[in-house]
Amino acid sequence: MSNDDSRSRGRLVPAVAVGLLFAVMAFTALSAEFGFEAVGFPADASIVHNIGYALFNLAEYELGAVPSEGFLAAFLIAAVALDVAVDGAVYLAKREEGGSIVAAVGEALTDGGREGGERQ
Amino acid sequence: MVNAFAYVPAIVLLPFFSFLVALGAGRYLPKGGAFGGIAATAGSFLLSIWVAAAVAGERAYNETLYYWASEGGAGIGPTDIELSFGVLIDPLSSLMLVIVTLVALLVHVFSLGYMNDEGETGLPRYYAGLGLFTASMLGFVVADNLLMAFMFFELVGLCSYLLIGFHFREPGPPSAAKKAFLVTRFGDYFFLVGVVAVFATFGTAQFAGSESFPALADAALNGSGSVAWTPGGVELQTWLTVVGLLVLGGVVGKSAQFPLHTWLPDAMEGPTPVSALIHAATMVAAGVYLVARMYGFYALTPTTLAVIAFIGGFTALFAATMGVVKDELKQVLAYSTISQYGYMMLALGSGGYVAAVFHLTTHAFFKALLFLGAGAVIIAMHHNENMWDMGGLKSKMPVTYYTFLAGSLALAGIFPFAGFWSKDEILYEALVHGLNDPLLLGGYVMGLLAVPVTAFYTFRMVFLTFHGEPRSETARDPEPVRWNVKGPLTVLGALAVVTGFINMVPVQKVLGLEGIDLLHLWLDNHWGGIEGLSSHHYADLVPYSSGYLVGGEVGTVLVGAAVSLGLALAGLLVAWRLYNVPSPTEHTAKLGGIKDVLYNNYYLDELQVWLAYRTEDVAGGANTFDQGIIDGVVNGVSSVSLFGGSRVRRLQSGVVSQYATLLTLGLVALILVLGLTEGGFL
Amino acid sequence: MTAVASSIPPEWYLLLAVAVFCIGLFGVLTRNDALYFLMSVELMMNAANINFVAFALFYQDLTGQVFALFVIALAAAEVAIGIGIILVLYRNFGVTDVTVPTEMRW
Numbered sequence: 001m002s003n004d005d006s007r008s009r010g011r012l013v014p015a016v017a018v019g020l021l022f023a024v025m026a027f028t029a030l031s032a033e034f035g036f037e038a039v040g041f042p043a044d045a046s047i048v049h050n051i052g053y054a055l056f057n058l059a060e061y062e063l064g065a066v067p068s069e070g071f072l073a074a075f076l077i078a079a080v081a082l083d084v085a086v087d088g089a090v091y092l093a094k095r096e097e098g099g100s101i102v103a104a105v106g107e108a109l110t111d112g113g114r115e116g117g118e119r120q
Numbered sequence: 121m122v123n124a125f126a127y128v129p130a131i132v133l134l135p136f137f138s139f140l141v142a143l144g145a146g147r148y149l150p151k152g153g154a155f156g157g158i159a160a161t162a163g164s165f166l167l168s169i170w171v172a173a174a175v176a177g178e179r180a181y182n183e184t185l186y187y188w189a190s191e192g193g194a195g196i197g198p199t200d201i202e203l204s205f206g207v208l209i210d211p212l213s214s215l216m217l218v219i220v221t222l223v224a225l226l227v228h229v230f231s232l233g234y235m236n237d238e239g240e241t242g243l244p245r246y247y248a249g250l251g252l253f254t255a256s257m258l259g260f261v262v263a264d265n266l267l268m269a270f271m272f273f274e275l276v277g278l279c280s281y282l283l284i285g286f287h288f289r290e291p292g293p294p295s296a297a298k299k300a301f302l303v304t305r306f307g308d309y310f311f312l313v314g315v316v317a318v319f320a321t322f323g324t325a326q327f328a329g330s331e332s333f334p335a336l337a338d339a340a341l342n343g344s345g346s347v348a349w350t351p352g353g354v355e356l357q358t359w360l361t362v363v364g365l366l367v368l369g370g371v372v373g374k375s376a377q378f379p380l381h382t383w384l385p386d387a388m389e390g391p392t393p394v395s396a397l398i399h400a401a402t403m404v405a406a407g408v409y410l411v412a413r414m415y416g417f418y419a420l421t422p423t424t425l426a427v428i429a430f431i432g433g434f435t436a437l438f439a440a441t442m443g444v445v446k447d448e449l450k451q452v453l454a455y456s457t458i459s460q461y462g463y464m465m466l467a468l469g470s471g472g473y474v475a476a477v478f479h480l481t482t483h484a485f486f487k488a489l490l491f492l493g494a495g496a497v498i499i500a501m502h503h504n505e506n507m508w509d510m511g512g513l514k515s516k517m518p519v520t521y522y523t524f525l526a527g528s529l530a531l532a533g534i535f536p537f538a539g540f541w542s543k544d545e546i547l548y549e550a551l552v553h554g555l556n557d558p559l560l561l562g563g564y565v566m567g568l569l570a571v572p573v574t575a576f577y578t579f580r581m582v583f584l585t586f587h588g589e590p591r592s593e594t595a596r597d598p599e600p601v602r603w604n605v606k607g608p609l610t611v612l613g614a615l616a617v618v619t620g621f622i623n624m625v626p627v628q629k630v631l632g633l634e635g636i637d638l639l640h641l642w643l644d645n646h647w648g649g650i651e652g653l654s655s656h657h658y659a660d661l662v663p664y665s666s667g668y669l670v671g672g673e674v675g676t677v678l679v680g681a682a683v684s685l686g687l688a689l690a691g692l693l694v695a696w697r698l699y700n701v702p703s704p705t706e707h708t709a710k711l712g713g714i715k716d717v718l719y720n721n722y723y724l725d726e727l728q729v730w731l732a733y734r735t736e737d738v739a740g741g742a743n744t745f746d747q748g749i750i751d752g753v754v755n756g757v758s759s760v761s762l763f764g765g766s767r768v769r770r771l772q773s774g775v776v777s778q779y780a781t782l783l784t785l786g787l788v789a790l791i792l793v794l795g796l797t798e799g800g801f802l
Numbered sequence: 803m804t805a806v807a808s809s810i811p812p813e814w815y816l817l818l819a820v821a822v823f824c825i826g827l828f829g830v831l832t833r834n835d836a837l838y839f840l841m842s843v844e845l846m847m848n849a850a851n852i853n854f855v856a857f858a859l860f861y862q863d864l865t866g867q868v869f870a871l872f873v874i875a876l877a878a879a880e881v882a883i884g885i886g887i888i889l890v891l892y893r894n895f896g897v898t899d900v901t902v903p904t905e906m907r908w
Contacts, residue, residue, distance in 0.1 A: 014777075014831035017784040022824040024791050029816035036812060036860045047867070054868050068864035071872075078875045085879035092886025774904030777839075781831045 041066055124167075124174035125181040128207045131167045131217060132258045134160040135224070139251030146244020151236055153247035158228045161254060165221035172214040178648040181209035182264060182328045199323030199348035208264035208328050210650045211642045212477065216261045216409055219481055220402050223488045224254045226608035227397040233605035234393050234495050246286060250397070253279035257402050261409065266325035266333075266367075269410060270308075270315050273370065276403050277304050283398065284390035296386040303383040303728075307373020314366030321363065323348045327413055328650045334416030335652055338661065341420055357421065364417065364424040367410070375407030375461045378435045382725050384458055388450040392498055395450060396491035400457050401484040408464045408480055415473055416652060419661035426559045429469025429550070433563030436462030438722075440573040444580070445708045445718045448505040449494045452581045456531060457487055459570060463546050466563050471662035472549030473655050474623070474640050479542035481639070482619045486530035486539060489612035493524035496605050497585060500598035507581065508706070512590040516598050519606045521586050523613030528582050530616045532575035533688045538620035540685065543571070545625050548680045555667030571684050575691030583699035591703075629677045815856035823849035836888045836898040840881055847877045 041047065042065045050064035057070035138160035142153030149156065175181075184206035191202060228250065235246060256279055260272035278301075285297030318325050322333040329335070337360055339345030350359045371377075376384040387399050398404075411418060411428065418424055436459045443455035460483050467476035498505055500517060514521040530539035547567055554560030590596040623639035635641070645654040669676045698707050708715050717723070771782070826849060829842025851870040858866025888898055895902050 011832050014781045014784075014828060017781050017788065018824050018828040018831065020788045021784055021827065022820060024788055024795075025820045025824075026817055028791075028795070029820060030813050032813065032816075034812050034860075039860055039862050041859065041862060047864070050864050051868055051871065054864055055871075059864075066862070066864050068868060071868050074872055078872055082875060082879050085882040089882040089886045092883070093889055769908040772906075772908045774907030775901050777831050777833075777900060780827075784827060784831065 124170045125179075125183070125207075125209060127167050128171060128181065128209060128262060129185065131164045131171070131221070132255055132262065134163045134167075135251045135254035135258065137251075139248050139255060142244050142248035142251055146247060149244075151232065152243030153251075154228065154232055154236060154243070157247045157251050157254075158225065158232075160251065161221055161225040161228050164254070164258065165218070165225050168214065168217040168221045171209055172218055175209060175211055175214045175649065176642075176647040180211075180645075180648055180650045181207065182650055183207055184264065199320075201319055201323055203267060204265065205268050206264035206326075207262040208650075209262065210328065210653050211645065211648075212409075212412060212653070213261050215477070215481065215642065216405075217258065219484050220254070220257055220261060223401045223484055224250075224257075224397060226488070226492070226611060227393045229604055230396070230492050230495065230608045231391075231393045233602050234499060235391065237602065237604070238499065240391075242286070246283070246391070249279055249283045249286070250394075253283065253398060253403075257406070260406055264327055266315050266318055266327070266414075269413070270311060270370075273311070273374065273406060273410075274308060276398075276406060277301060277308065277374070280304075280387070280398050280403055283394040284387050286391055286394070287389075293389040296383075296389040300383040300387045303380050304373040307369045307371070307380050309369070310366045311370025311373075314363055314369070317363045317366060320349050321347050321359070328653055330652075332416075332652070334414065334420075337417055337420055360417075361421040361423045364421050365427065367414070368424065368428065371407035371411055372431065373407070374410075375404050375465070376458045377407075377431050377462060377465060378438055379724070381435065381439065381458045382721070382728055385451055385454040385721070388448075388454050392450065392491060392495035395454075396488045396495065399454070400487040400491050404457060404461055405480055405484060408461060408468065408476065411465075411468050412473060412477055412480075415468070415658050416661065418468070419471070419658050419663075422663045425469045425471070425662070426557075427469070429466050429560050429563040432462045432465025432467070432469055433550075433566035434462070435459065436466060436570040437566040437573070438462075440570040440577065442718050442721055443577040444573060445711070445715050446577075447507055449497060449507055449510075449581065449585060450491070450505055452507075452577055453487070453490055453494060456490075456574070456578070459574060460487065460531070462570075463543060463567060466550055466567050467546040469563065470546075470550040470553045470560050471659070471664045472546055472553075473658045474643050475542065475545040475549045477643060478623050478639050479546055481622075482530065482538035482542045482616075485612055485619055486527040486537075486616040489523060489527040489609065489616050490531065492605075492609055492612065493520055493527060496520040496601050496609065497524075499601050499605065501594050502599060504592075504594060507584040509592040510585045510590070510595050511588040511592075512586070512595060513598060514586040517586075517601065519609060520601065523609040523616075524586070525582060526613045526616045528578045530620075532578045532692060533571060533684060534575075534692070535685055536617075536620060538616050538618070540688075541620035541624060541626075544681050544684055545623070547571075547684050548626075548677060551680055552666045552668065552676060553664035555669070556665050560664070568684065568687065572687040572691030572694075575688040576695045579692050579695035580699050583695060584704060587700050588704055589702045626677050626681050630674055812856065812860055815852065819849045819852040819856070821849075822846075822852060834899050834901055836891065836900050839900060840884050840888075843884075844877060844881065847873055 045065040047066070050059070050066040050068065053059045053061075053063050054068035055071050055075045057072040059068040059070055135157070138153065138156040141149075141156045146153040184204045186206075187202055187204045189203035190200075191204075228247075231246070231250070235243060240246070253276065256272050256275035260269055260276060263269040263272060281297045281301040284300055285294045287293045288297075315325065318333055322336045324331055324333055324336070326332040327334070336345060336347060340347045340356055341360070347356065350356055354362075373380040384399060384404070388395055390399075418428070439455045439458035439462060443452050443459065446452045446455065460479070464476045464479050464483070467473075467479060496517065497510070497513065497520065500513065500520075501510060526537065530537040533540045533543040547564060550560055550564035550567060554562075554564045623637050625637050625640065627633065628637050640655065641647070643649075643655045645651075669679055671678070698704065711718075720726075771778075823846050826842045826845030826847075829845065830839060833839050833842060851873055854866040854870040854873070856866075858864060858870075891903065892898050
C-alpha cells in the first residue's frame with residue numbers, strides 16, 4: 001500500500017531535511033530564555049464559558065475570570081468560510097456522466113431511474 | 121589683380137564636377153559626359169598655367185584650407201597633431217599641375233575617337249572614372265601634407281582599379297584590376313605606417329614651411345632641434361631611414377618598381393587612353409613625385425637614397441630586358457614605362473633632383489604620345505595588338521607614324537629629342553656622384569646598360585609595326601582615324617621634340633652659357649618659390665660629393681653624353697638590321713631558354729602567387745586559432761551555461777512533495793544564516 | 803484563587819510542537835497518496851495549535867485557545883476543499899497518487 005509507495009521512492013533527502021529542521025528548531029526552543037514564573041489559569045474558572053464569552057465579544061465585560069480579546073468578527077468570518085467550503089466541496093464533487101450533470105447526492109436518493117438523470 | 125591662388129581648389133574640383141555630371145547625367149548627354157570632361161580639364165589646364173605664371177611672378181602658396189580634425193592641436197600620442205587639407209603651390213607642383221592637366225585634356229579628346237567613335241558602351245562610367253581620376257591626381261599634386269597626399273594616393277589607386285576593369289564582362293580586365301589594386305595596396309600599407317610614424321615622430325606631416333617635417337628632421341639631425349618621439353633605443357638617423365623606407369613602400373608599388381612592378385603590364389587590359397593617362401604619365405608618376413616632394417627629408421638619409429638609386433637602376437635594366445621579347449604593342453610600352461621610372465628613381469637616389477623632375481616631364485609627354493599612338497594603331501588594326509600581325513602602316517597612317525617616331529626617338533634618347541636631354545642628365549648625375557660611391561656607380565652602370573636595350577626594343581616595336589610589308593589583312597586595310605585622334609598626337613609630338621630644350625644642361629656646361637637651364641632655375645626658386653624646397657637646398661643636404669673624369673666637368677659631360685648617345689645609336693642600329701626588313705623574323709626566338717624566362721617575366725608573377733598561397737597557409741593557422749581557441753572559449757562559456765541550465769531545470773519534476781523538500785531545506789538554511797549573522801543564537 | 807501552576811517549563815511544550823510539526827512535515831514530503839498527504843498537513847496544523855494553547859497558559863490569556871479553535875475550524879474547511887480537489891484529480895488521472903500528475907515540469 002502506501003508504505004510500499006513511500007519506501008519505493010527515495011526518502012533520504014526528506015528525512016535529512018526534516019531532521020535538520022527539527023535539530024535547528026529544537027536547539028532554538030531549548031536555548032530560548034523565557035521570563036515566565038510558573039503561571040496557569042485560575043483553578044475554578046470555566047475555560048469553555050470564557051471561550052464562549054470571547055467569541056461573542058463579551059470578554060471585555062469581565063464576565064469570567066480569564067481575560068481575552070474579542071473574536072466576534074473572526075467568528076463570523078470563520079462561519080462564512082465554512083459555509084463556502086461546504087458549497088465548494090459539493091460543487092467539486094459533481095460529476096458529468098453521459099452528457100448531463102449528476103450529483104453525488106442525487107444518485108443516493110433516487111431509485112436509479114433512467115440514464116441521463118432527472119431531466120429525461 | 122585677382123589672386124590666382126584662390127582658384128587652386130577649382131583646379132581640383134572642376135574634374136570632380138565632371139565626374140559627378142558624367143555619373144549622374146551621363147546617359148542623357150550626347151557623348152556620354154565627354155564634353156564635360158574636356159571642358160573641365162581644359163579649365164583646369166588654363167588655371168594651372170595661370171597659377172604657374174603667378175609662381176613665376178615671385179610668389180608661392182602654402183595654405184591650410186580646412187582642418188578636419190583637432191584644430192589647434194590635440195594631444196594625440198607624443199605631440200599635438202592637427203589634421204588638415206591644404207594646398208602647396210611651388211615651382212614643382214605648378215609644373216606637375218600643367219603636365220597632368222595637359223595630358224588629361226589630350227586624353228579626353230583622344231577618348232572621343234577611341235571610345236565614342238568605336239561604339240563602346242558604358243561611356244558615362246568611363247568619363248566619370250577619368251574625371252574622378254583627374255581630380256584625385258590633381259589633389260595629390262597640390263597636397264601640402266603627407267596624410268592628404270596619402271588619401272589622394274589611395275583615391276588614384278581606386279580610379280585605376282575602376283578604369284582598368286572597365287570591360288568587366290570579359291575575364292581579363294577584372295582580374296588585372298584586382299591585381300593592380302592589391303599589389304599597389306600592399307605597398308600602400310607600408311606607406312600608411314610611414315605616415316603614422318611621421319606624425320608620431322614630428323607631430324606634423326606638412327611638406328613645407330619652417331614647421332614642416334623635413335625642416336624639423338634637418339634641425340634634429342644637426343642638433344639645433346629635437347623630434348617629439350623616437351621608438352625606444354633607436355638612433356635618430358636610423359629611425360628616419362626606417363620612416364623613409366616605409367614611405368618608399370608606397371612609392372615602389374605605385375611607380376611599379378621592382379618587386380611591385382608586376383601589376384603594370386597586366387593593367388594594359390584597360391582601354392588605351394586610360395593606359396596613356398594613368399599608367400604612363402600621371403599615376404605612376406605619383407610615386408616619383410612624392411619622393412621629389414619630400415626630397416628635403418629623403419636627402420637626410422643616405423641609406424634610403426642608396427636604396428632608391430639601386431632599385432631604380434636595377435628596375436631600369438630589368439624591365440628593359442623583358443620588353444625585348446614581347447609581342448604586343450602595349451606590353452612593350454608597359455615595360456618601357458617601368459624601366460623609365462627606374463631611371464627617375466636612379467636620379468633621385470643619386471641626388472639628381474632636377475634630372476628626375478626633368479625626366480618626369482619629358483617622359484609624361486613622350487610616353488603619353490607613344491600610348492596614344494599605340495591607341496591609334498589599335499583602332500586601325502581593329503583592336504588586334506599583336507605586332508606580328510602589323511607592318512607597313514607607315515604609308516597608311518602618316519600622322520600617327522611621324523608622331524610615334526618622334527616619341528620613340530625621345531624614348532630611346534636620341535639627340536636632339538626630349539628624352540636625350542633628360543636621360544643624359546640622369547646618367548651624368550649618377551656618374552658624377554657615383555665616382556665617389558660604389559653603390560651609385562652600380563646603379564649608373566645598370567642604367568647605362570639599359571640604354572641600348574631601350575633603344576633596341578623601342579625601334580623593334582617601331583619597325584615591326586610601321587615598316588616592312590603588311591603581314592595581315594587588317595594591316596593592308598586599316599581603319600582610318602579622325603582628327604580627335606590625330607590632334608592630341610600632333611600636340612604631344614611637338615612637345616616630345618621641344619621639351620628637351622627647357623633644360624639643356626650639357627650645352628650650358630660645354631659652351632659656358634648661363635641661363636639656358638630653365639628647369640634648373642625654375643626648381644631653384646629663381647623666379648619664386650618656397651624657402652627650403654629649392655634644388656640648391658636639396659643639393660646642400662644630399663650627402664654626395666661630385667667626382668669628375670678626365671677633363672673636369674666639361675670633359676665628364678661630353679664623355680657621358682657621347683657614351684650614352686653611342687649606346688643608344690648602337691641599339692637602334694641592331695634593331696634596324698634585324699627588323700627594318702620587308703619580312704622580319706622572330707629573332708628573339710634564337711635566345712632559346714632565355715627568351716622563355718624573359719617572356720614569362722622572370723616567373724615573378726608565379727612567385728607572387730606562390731607567396732600568396734603561403735600567406736594563405738599562415739592565415740589558415742590563424743583561422744584555426746580563431747575558430748578553435750577564441751570561438752572555442754566563447755562557445756565553451758555558452759555550453760557551460762546550457763549544460764548548467766539543462767541540469768538545474770530537472771529540479772522542476774512536477775512532484776509537489778519534492779518542491780516542499782526544497783522549501784524545507786531552504787528554510788533551514790535561512791534560519792541558520794539569520795541566526796549566525798544576526799547573532800546571539802548559535 | 804490561586805492559579806493552576808504549570809510545572810512543565812515552556813521549552814518542552816515548544817519541543818513537543820516542533821516534533822509533531824516535523825513528523826507532519828516528513829509525512830508531507832514522503833507520502834504518495836493524496837489523502838495521507840492531507841492527514842500530514844492536519845498534523846502540522848495541530849502542532850501549531852499545541853503552541854497556541856501552551857502560550858495561552860503561560861500568558862494567562864485565552865486568546866491562544868480561541869485561536870486554536872479557529873485554526874481547527876479552518877483546517878476543516880481546507881480539508882473539505884482538499885477532498886474535492888482530490889476527487890477531481892482522481893477523475894482526471896485515475897489514481898490519487900500525487901507523483902502521477904507531473905505535467906508542469908521541465
